[in-house]
Amino acid sequence: xxxxxxxxxxxxxxxxxxxxxxxxxxxxxxxxxxxxxxxxxxxxxxxxxxxxxxxxxxxxxxxxxxxxxxxxxxxxxxxxxxxxxxxxxxxxxxxxxxxxxxxxxxxxxxxxxxxxxxxxxxxxxxxxxxxxxxxxxxxxxxxxxxxxxxxxxxxxxxxxxxxxxxxxxxxxxxxxxxxxxxxxxxxx
Amino acid sequence: xxxxxxxxxxxxxxxxxxxxxxxxxxxxxxxxxxxxxxxxxxxxxxxxxxxxxxxxxxxxxxxxxxxxxxxxxxxxxxxxxxxxxxxxxxxxxxxxxxxxxxxxxxxxxxxxxxxxxxxxxxxxxxxxxxxxxxxxxxxxxxxxxxxxxxxxxxxxxxxxxxxxx
Numbered sequence: 001x002x003x004x005x006x007x008x009x010x011x012x013x014x015x016x017x018x019x020x021x022x023x024x025x026x027x028x029x030x031x032x033x034x035x036x037x038x039x040x041x042x043x044x045x046x047x048x049x050x051x052x053x054x055x056x057x058x059x060x061x062x063x064x065x066x067x068x069x070x071x072x073x074x075x076x077x078x079x080x081x082x083x084x085x086x087x088x089x090x091x092x093x094x095x096x097x098x099x100x101x102x103x104x105x106x107x108x109x110x111x112x113x114x115x116x117x118x119x120x121x122x123x124x125x126x127x128x129x130x131x132x133x134x135x136x137x138x139x140x141x142x143x144x145x146x147x148x149x150x151x152x153x154x155x156x157x158x159x160x161x162x163x164x165x166x167x168x169x170x171x172x173x174x175x176x177x178x179x180x181x182x183x184x185x186x187x188x
Numbered sequence: 189x190x191x192x193x194x195x196x197x198x199x200x201x202x203x204x205x206x207x208x209x210x211x212x213x214x215x216x217x218x219x220x221x222x223x224x225x226x227x228x229x230x231x232x233x234x235x236x237x238x239x240x241x242x243x244x245x246x247x248x249x250x251x252x253x254x255x256x257x258x259x260x261x262x263x264x265x266x267x268x269x270x271x272x273x274x275x276x277x278x279x280x281x282x283x284x285x286x287x288x289x290x291x292x293x294x295x296x297x298x299x300x301x302x303x304x305x306x307x308x309x310x311x312x313x314x315x316x317x318x319x320x321x322x323x324x325x326x327x328x329x330x331x332x333x334x335x336x337x338x339x340x341x342x343x344x345x346x347x348x349x350x351x352x353x
Binding site: 054 | 228230231249250266339
């Protein structure tokens with residue numbers, strides 16, 4: 001499956017109250033292109049920071065499901081956050097990592113995730129539930145089953161390299177992204 | 189100032205969600221909340237992770253805080269410059285200031301950052317105060333006003349021995 005298909009599947013499978021946070025680079029751009037929903041927060045910079053922001057939100061907003069959509073490179077950049085998530089153990093947190101074994105947003109450079117198995121790392125970190133898939137139907141099933149599962153859940157998704165043509169940058173400014181999520185949280 | 193008083197002052201201003209990395213300068217500050225149910229403290233693994241966690245509070249309409257040592261300022265330059273300062277997300281940074289008195293007063297690893305702490309905050313245009321018992325509440329209120337008005341993080345620098353059990 002292409003990364004775009006994974007992003008589209010995730011956004012199609014979440015509820016309107018669920019908060020979706022997407023990491024810097026192509027993952028945020030593809031999420032913006034697929035479905036620019038009010039409960040999504042695009043992290044346009046600060047590689048590696050998304051998982052900790054998502055942890056904070058999950059702890060503060062236990063009534064919302066928080067879905068963090070990270071990449072392999074940003075997951076490895078903040079690897080210490082994974083055991084911290086497991087330690088704090090918010091049941092409403094889902095950590096999805098889209099793994100194409102490359103830094104594709106910066107030109108497709110080699111990433112060590114081809115040897116460092118992020119599923120096994122998430123298991124060792126103490127995630128309550130770890131799933132791995134390369135199939136869009138299975139990814140959708142995992143996503144739709146989340147309401148019946150206590151997190152933290154990690155879904156490790158193997159995706160292919162390759163961009164979809166015509167994916168633009170996120171059109172909202174950083175403060176617009178911030179304000180939109182604040183408003184969404186106030187209204188739900 | 190004792191740590192209980194310090195926390196009373198922060199809590200009265202709605203600051204109850206913190207993440208951080210330990211620092212000996214602030215040891216009394218950490219131990220004072222070990223069984224305080226009014227303060228949520230997440231023991232982060234790095235200062236940038238602590239900043240990410242506490243930044244979430246602003247998205248929920250509150251303000252979060254970070255407890256850290258000034259040696260960790262290096263770790264938050266990236267999230268400050270490419271997250272908090274562009275999304276305009278205030279967080280109160282409570283920073284233990286090792287090496288504040290110059291190289292003779294502290295261990296070698298604190299010499300450089302001890303001297304450069306204020307310069308780095310100035311360079312990033314992050315407002316800060318130095319904790320001083322005589323005027324702390326007034327200084328903190330002024331800092332928080334600036335942080336809210338400009339929607340940016342701000343720091344309280346704490347000298348060794350300034351906050352006690």
